[in-house]
Amino acid sequence: MRLCRFELQQIQQIGFYDDLTVIPLAAAAAKVGVSLSALDGLGAALPGGSQRQQVREIQQRLAQLSSGDVAALRVSTDSVKLLVPVPSPSKLLLLAGNYSKHIEEGGGKATERAQTFPYVFMKPPLTTLNHPGDPVRIPEVSPNHIDWELELGVIIGRTAKNVKEADALCYVAGYTVVNDISDRKFRPNPGRTQREKDGFFDWLHGKWHDTFCPMGPCVLPADELADPQTLHMTLKVNGGVEQDGSTAEMVFPVAAIIEFISSFVTLVPGDIISTGTTSGVGHAKGKFLKAGDVMEASIEQIGTLRSPVV
8 A cells, every 4th residue: 555644633644545545554553453653754664664564454454344444434535734744854856867768758868878977966855855746936136937747756764775677676665756956057157157067057947856755646556566667657747748757768777876876975765755757847848837737746656746836
């Protein structure tokens, strides 16, 4: 069962998530008679977490209850505030150019995995991470070329250093939806003297605006997904499909990404890796976000991350 963080009556909780409702984990534990102490974040309930076994037992016992008993535990998602699954990861890492179709739509030439390596960059987590349903804010400093990028987010569950690809998925706690919002034409100091690396840093800084990383609405535990390279993904803007692809298209699959990053950076529980986007971004079509738009970023088996634009 998918898990989420949410706030109800100003109290933050962990719950089971099913699109229209949440079941508070503490209430479910009490109902089925499983002892569950207060969780120290969502990670404790996911693979690698200290209370994963108890959470699995709660799931099993819930499945044995009558539909009426389960319904009595449910709370409408309209009545709660969904929160980002990991509020303060030590690292928020993202991939650029990890889908050949996206490289090609931008005018680049796709390369084979053996001929290249993953391009990894970072976003400031505390100011870019954005709760499900919270608005993405178009920056006044550069408002005209704001774009979407639907991505599979990977949450690390165990400390990983020098991990081999064959073992890498054992270090994953779960999967979520990320929308890597991008300012395609950010140009600080337009009257500047051009330097060789200006273009790269314009691109990089255009990733960093506040609210530019919506994430959620929930987490699919890694032990409930055998292969993360099998997921259909779509992104809609105002109901129209803009991106339609699959995680199977990745140049570097999730396990290879973890192997690469952990070869020189220690990954710790709660770290987020966003694995790149498929084709269909606005920049390739000359379409950009404006106030009043609504994005719906969906990944099969996980859910839909809805973000209005203001």
